[in-house]
Amino acid sequence: MPERAAIIEEAQRLRAGFEASGAKVVQTPVLQPAETLLDLYGEDIRGRAYVTADALRGEQMLRPDFTVPVVQMHMDAMKNGAVEPARYTYSGAVFRRQDENPERDSEYLQVGYEVFDRSEPALTEADVFVRIAGALGDLPLRAATGDIGLLKAAVEGLDTTERRKAALRRHIWRPRRFRALLERFAGRSPAPASRAALLAQADPMARMGQHVGLRSETEIAARIAGLREDAETPPLSVAQVDLIEALLAVRETLPHALERLRDIAVDLPWVAHAVDRLAARCEALARRGVDIDGLEFEGSYGRTSMEYYDGFVFGLYAEARPDLPPVATGGRYDALTAALGGGRSIPAVGGVIRPGLVLKLSEGRR
Numbered sequence: 187m188p189e190r191a192a193i194i195e196e197a198q199r200l201r202a203g204f205e206a207s208g209a210k211v212v213q214t215p216v217l218q219p220a221e222t223l224l225d226l227y228g229e230d231i232r233g234r235a236y237v238t239a240d241a242l243r244g245e246q247m248l249r250p251d252f253t254v255p256v257v258q259m260h261m262d263a264m265k266n267g268a269v270e271p272a273r274y275t276y277s278g279a280v281f282r283r284q285d286e287n288p289e290r291d292s293e294y295l296q297v298g299y300e301v302f303d304r305s306e307p308a309l310t311e312a313d314v315f316v317r318i319a320g321a322l323g324d325l326p327l328r329a330a331t332g333d334i335g336l337l338k339a340a341v342e343g344l345d346t347t348e349r350r351k352a353a354l355r356r357h358i359w360r361p362r363r364f365r366a367l368l369e370r371f372a373g374r375s376p377a378p379a380s381r382a383a384l385l386a387q388a389d390p391m392a393r394m395g396q397h398v399g400l401r402s403e404t405e406i407a408a409r410i411a412g413l414r415e416d417a418e419t420p421p422l423s424v425a426q427v428d429l430i431e432a433l434l435a436v437r438e439t440l441p442h443a444l445e446r447l448r449d450i451a452v453d454l455p456w457v458a459h460a461v462d463r464l465a466a467r468c469e470a471l472a473r474r475g476v477d478i479d480g481l482e483f484e485g486s487y488g489r490t491s492m493e494y495y496d497g498f499v500f501g502l503y504a505e506a507r508p509d510l511p512p513v514a515t516g517g518r519y520d521a522l523t524a525a526l527g528g529g530r531s532i533p534a535v536g537g538v539i540r541p542g543l544v545l546k547l548s549e550g551r552r
Contacts, residue, residue, distance in 0.1 A: 188545040196541040197277040200297040204275035214255035220245035248281035261527040271303035300536035311498045312470035318537040327502040332487025335497040336460045343456030359493045373421035429454045436485035443483035494522040514539040
């Protein structure tokens with residue numbers, strides 16, 4: 187890996203490019219309140235972040251990325267009448283645990299570009315993609331795109347209970363868990379044996395014994411009632427499940443993927459609006475000079491990233507170095523602005539680049 191001073195210089199170069207396009211330079215504290223991230227992602231975030239405790243401020247996390255604090259900053263500014271649209275850029279260190287891949291850096295520099303804009307979402311998405319890809323120059327990178335919004339729309343229209351939809355929505359970013367739930371809700375796999383044994387009891391609360399744990403007896407009873415309701419819910423339509431699996435299996439160049447998704451939308455009509463957004467994005471990318479005939483689309487792309495992406499997602503990879511993480515990633519995160527906005531929200535798209543990887547790949551070409 188290049189020397190840190192060289193990486194910092196490259197980060198400054200990348201950030202200056204975004205600043206020249208009208209983005210305001212911002213910085214955020216390295217220590218972030220853990221409560222905010224835990225509220226957003228649940229306890230799973232602990233496995234990806236470094237957590238510490240402060241006697242005055244409570245649990246803190248070393249900044250796992252910039253997007254959440256930048257969104258919080260913008261949403262706070264909106265309360266004071268911040269001008270819109272807004273563009274921001276930043277650079278600095280982020281920290282991610284690498285327990286499953288110790289050869290990867292747990293601290294590295296990140297440069298980002300974030301846009302908050304209510305007008306013409308397809309054009310904003312194209313702008314972010316083009317500026318991020320353009321900042322990487324002529325590095326030999328493969329671009330991949332996807333759209334989490336398609337899967338979210340597919341789940342919303344399912345003919346089942348809100349409880350089951352909520353469970354599937356919660357696990358969209360955990361592909362194996364999502365598929366396991368889909369299989370169980372479709373009746374293709376049984377419920378866990380422990381759950382079946384619990385529900386076989388006439389009155390599970392009567393055998394609970396002395397109450398231990400954080401949940402109250404009322405909460406436990408409500409949970410059991412919910413499990414009973416779920417057990418009595420009819421299985422999902424096999425046809426609907428097959429169509430969701432077909433959607434996730436799409437892997438084509440963008441125009442061919444769009445054609446395939448339109449075919450799926452004939453039988454899954456509630457995803458049609460998400461397919462229309464994809465079509466508008468194709469047109470916007472083409473107008474910005476992107477070769478969409480060579481741009482890849484994957485129906486399941488982006489589902490192992492941070493959970494704030496809820497629409498367009500993209501990544502740029504060094505095909506000759508499959509051992510390396512993506513050089514750049516990005517996407518749409520409208521729901522995150524709503525979660526942090528205290529009743530306000532604004533459509534937002536952004537992307538990040540790893541300057542250390544840019545230099546590493548550049549040096550490899552010399």
